[in-house]
Amino acid sequence: MNRLPIDTKYLSNVLSELLDIPSPTGYTDTITMRVADMLDELGLNVELTRRGAIRAIRRGRDIRGARAIVTHLDTIGAIVKSIRPNGRPSLVPVGTWSARFAEGARATVFSRKGGYRGTILPLKSSGHTFNDEIDSQPVSWDNVELRIDALTRSPEETDRLGVEVGDLVAIDPQPEFLPNGFIVSRHLDNKAGVAAGLAALSAMQQEEVETPVDIHWLFTIAEEVGVGAASIVSNDVASLLAIDNGTTAPGQNSDEFGVTIAMADQTGPFDYHLSKKLVELCVENDIRYQKDVFRYYRSDSASALEAGADVRTALATFGVDSSHGYERIHLHALRSVAELVTAFCISPVAIERDFYKRTDTTGFTDQPIDQAEQRLPRDVSRVHPPKSE
Template sequence: MSRLEIDIDYLRDQLHDLLTIPSPTGFTDTIVRHVCAELDKLGLDYDLTRRGAIRALLPGRQSAGARAVVSHVDTLGAQVKAIKPNGRLELVPIGTWSARFAEGARTTIFTDRGTYRGTILPMRASGHTYGDGVDDLPVGWEHVEMRIDAYTNHAEMTYRLGIEVGDIIAIDPQPEFLDNGFIVSRHLDNKAGVAVMLAALKAMKATEKPPVDIFWLFTIAEEVGHGAAAVVLPDIASMVAVDNGTSAPGQNSAEFGVTIAMADQTGPFDYHLTRKLVQLCRDNDIRVQKDVFRYYRSDSASAVEAGADVRTALATFGVDASHGYERIHMHALRSLSEMLTCYGLSEVEIPRDRDLLGSLEGFTRQPDEDVLAEQALTPETELAQNARGR
């Protein structure tokens, strides 16, 4: 199946709109409503879990052995840990991110009485006051505080503002969409993944039915490890998580094309599904590379740990400086959307997966020495594949 054309303007607009909506884990109702409104426009039926994870359905020619694509709408953020004697706020992070990237961040504090703006500052924020001492402060959440943009200089005044322990703090994304295709912002993990899924959905709605049902899942707590734990149905046989790839020295991810993760800190992804995705990219002239992530988990891990017997894979767009001031390129987002259309429209290769349990008949086979010998490339075949960029 040839890849479908992706509406790049739609993809970009969706990402822009998603970035404008604060959605740290635990504060996702507004962005859930936004995504549901977009699914309504696309004409998809969907259900919500109690807390707001979305399960949308693109019907296929049959239901058994359904596929799923998943990304998360929640982002990093912070909470008020304590109100300090000077009226400023002690913080704890939501999700795992360094206080190094928190320093200087502009924020919004959500209280029961309204919102306040603020800035996360190091405890020694002024060179005019501390001199070279500003550079001697260690990195850590215990070494930063939030200055509230309201009149307060002691704890009682902050309490009177209505700010309390536990209030959610959203970090401004500060997005920039550059003419050369680069996008720089916080929270591209994983609002870019949500935009990729919506763009692929838009393309697939305009074509034939896929071979099997495809569930498009949007989770609300991936950044704290819950992810897809409660949203995967028993009839989903395979699931592709869409998230960021860690472009950095020592990694094989890239900000261009699709990066397929072969393993993360929870172990290898499904042997057959990962290789299917790589082959779909190669067959459809989509740039692809493989990588292994050592300090990373995604929605797929939470689903498997919750007991879902589902084949999982992780398809990513390369992100530079993940969980900081992130950078991606539109080439990767378009490529990933194209790959999802290829996957969704591809024929089922493991019919046995329609059943939860079965006999050995139809069970998958991984290559042993005899199979590898049969599949060995001749010099002519190897030259031909290299010429095609494989």
């Protein structure tokens, strides 16, 4: 058994701190620096890309065939599209989420003069004024506006505040950590994944474990808009394990407990051998798991492949109810994901051919294609009863 014990108090504290830092895509500098500090505290040297994606390498016995754990720091948010005649900004989403969940949200708009607090409201928000129209107006981004908590009743007054088209808006997470292990908040996608990854790294550092190959800890800053790991995966990496949210909803097999291993998303199947290895590690290490397929979902792994990275990819998720809305997870899933990450990092290399970016056919992998043996019950009549005369 390779999995390591996870400090769930550390995991929860890290998640709470990350949720306190606003980080909509495009406004991630602060959270980048905080996570860089956390990695430094855990004893790793940090490299930043120009825009602020993070790579920190934990050295193993071999630099070849490195493994990477990738999570993303950015969240959904909004951006100012225009200023209405009443001085209130109209908004469009950053990332994919419904205006249904924007209505009533407390938020911060980051202007050239600093941040201003406000509330995202439907255009018709007062029942005393609009009566039943508050329920009949459409749900869309064209029908919401940001009420800034400052003196502004016209475009001119809003301009004097420094608020203008293109300013980014962060949505308050409003987290609750319940005694029964449930966590309810916005932006658990993917700050919970970041916390699970850091908790796994903390466990490995605490136990001073040696890994067979280098482990690259990657943190991206634009996954919610599809960029993700496009420019952070080095040629040394042979296997890329993304940590992100699974969707617990009707028609899905994800769960708020244990690890949900994604077998495919909208970009296609994940690597057969790496996904199979994760399942085997769950079985060997007594980690609860289930598999799922996501039709309307992609993660950092897709952007890495689209950018040309020749890596095996897999996705381990924690089940999230109401993803990109008011999300809910359970600490059991986060602990399980972190345990699987430790088991994966410590596990022996099964495909040594992956040490080389290109080589001949020696040691190439095998996928069974023979027909499975079918075993019939001894008393076949119970399966196909004789026809009555």
